[in-house]
Amino acid sequence: MENRTELQHSECMGILRPIRDALDVLNGKWKLPIIVALTFGEKRFTEIAKEVHGITDRVLSKELQDLTMNGLVKRTVTDSFPVKVTYALTPHSKSLDEVIESLRKWGVLHREMILKGSLEN
Template sequence: MIDKPERSHAECQSLIRPVHDALEVLNGKWKLPIIISLSFGNKRFSEMSKEIAKITDRMLSKELRDMEMNGLVKRTVHDSIPVVVEYSLTEYGQSLDPVIIELRKWGVEHRRRAGAH
């Protein structure tokens, strides 16, 4: 992916900027776990709260609002009694699947290597 010969400052910046932009959207320790949870299907707030260990309801609510604003998550209010609110990944949110798969592979290898020390 990244060639090692002499690279210009502009080339370096052309790699850094988009990665920085992606990290701005996915920052914090909760967004990726939320995306992973929703990748297994639509969920109600309480289901995600139970599934994602140690996240507070306040933080989950904040992160879901932020992710909805960034177009990663869709919030659907079902007209029922009681009212049911369900969250799902948008197509844009689903586009993170390959990134998450690669992060998982790297994390598994990292755990293996760290355990070897």
Template sequence: MNETEPLDHSVCKATVRPIRDALDVLNGKWKLPIIVALTFGEKRFGEIAKEIDGITDRMLSKELQDLVANGLVRRTVEDTFPIRVTYALTPHSQSLNEVIESLRKWGILHRAYLVNEEK
């Protein structure tokens, strides 16, 4: 953006709207860690809970329901005894790979920045 050009509020709104849409789907501190855990393969509820430190079963259940509703996670119920429920990423969730990798890299950079700031 050139600083000499007048501000175009329609461009700003067109930029903010899709970012808000994405944040509405991925809001909170648990959805992305759940997605990352599932990138390593299909898992049962208890397996996901063990991989994500600090998440309660209630919160994991709520977040999985949201991710299923938004088409990012597939919930499969197998008609066995006992019933087996598994969770896996959908093909649509693959569209987040670049975002997750960028966030991972930025997180490493930011942690290093904070450590250097403390000195």
């Protein structure tokens, strides 16, 4: 019986560890909206700020740094006057496409359920 419990714990950790890793990278309410905003092409900081409603410049700056550090966003500085800084998704960020689409579909279903008031099951 104890061996089965150890196996279940091992299986559970094998599922939870990568999920925890993903949530650590995508944590908070702003990272996915920033990624979605960038799916429509390279943008400057102010363009992202306008598309991601409610985010402060300070938080956007921090989130872009985190996304860049994790290899999901590329920051490009163009040596011009004035200096132009743009942000774009990396090829690695494309691995989130299915996750984002699944979350979008679930969000639509959940919103419909809430609006219908059917929270029984």
